Every structure is written in C-alpha cells, then in structure tokens.
Amino acid sequence: MVTCPLANCRPSPFAADIGATELAVDDTGVYWIVGPTGAVHTCPLGGCLPAGAITLASSRTQPSHLTLGAGFVYWVEDNAIVKIAKR
Numbered sequence: 001m002v003t004c005p006l007a008n009c010r011p012s013p014f015a016a017d018i019g020a021t022e023l024a025v026d027d028t029g030v031y032w033i034v035g036p037t038g039a040v041h042t043c044p045l046g047g048c049l050p051a052g053a054i055t056l057a058s059s060r061t062q063p064s065h066l067t068l069g070a071g072f073v074y075w076v077e078d079n080a081i082v083k084i085a086k087r
Contacts, residue, residue, distance in 0.1 A: 001013075001014045001015045001020065001032075002014055003047065012047075013047070013049050014030070014043070014047045014048065014049070015030075015032075015041070015043055015047070015048050015049065015052075015053050019034045019035070019036055019037070020032040020033065020034055021033050021034065021035035021036075021064075022035075022064065022065070022066040022075075023066070024066050024067060024068050024073075025045075026068045027045075028045075028086055029042050029043055029044050029045055029086070030042065030043050030044075030045065031056075031066060031068060031073050031086075032066070033063050033064070033066050033075065035062065035063070035064070037058070037059075038057075038058065038059050038060035038061060038062065038063055039055055039057065039058045039059075039060070040055070040056045040057040040058075040060065040063060040066070040073060040075065040084070041053040041054065041055055041056065042054050042056055042073070042086070042087060054087055056073060056084050056087065057082075057084055060075075060077055060082075061077055061078055062077065062078075063075040063076070063077050063082070064076050064077075068086075069083075071085060071086055072084065072085055072086060073085075073086055
C-alpha cells in the first residue's frame, strides 16, 4: 500500500502487505483485512514501515465487513460479529 497527500501526490510506501480486501481508517490508524490469509492488520496513520504492520488477528475464517468503533475493530466471520481491541 502507498499513501500520498491530495495536493502534489508523490506516492510513498505505507505498508508492505499486499492483498488487502477491506480497509478502514479513523483517527487512531489504518486497519485492513487480508482475506486470503484471514489476517487483520493495523498501522498508525503515519505508516508502518520499516517495522511492519501490527497483526491484530490471524488465520481467521473469511473475515469480512470490517468496521471500527470506539476502542474496537469489528468484522463478520462465520455469521458472527467478532471484535478485538484497537492498538
């Protein structure tokens, strides 16, 4: 993933992860799902390179419908709503 400001965009790396299927952003950071691996990741708004993304959950079963709430990240998995604390 890359990021750039709206004016004078010069893309710069944000995260090394590829294959993000869903993305959500709030004032605490950027959160995304990598559907094929079942992982949920996050990084601060300033980016996560070079340290890399923080994995909030891994090996989940087809996570989808990512959304953010006060203090938690939510998604749907096996017809259930799952939540985990933000970092």
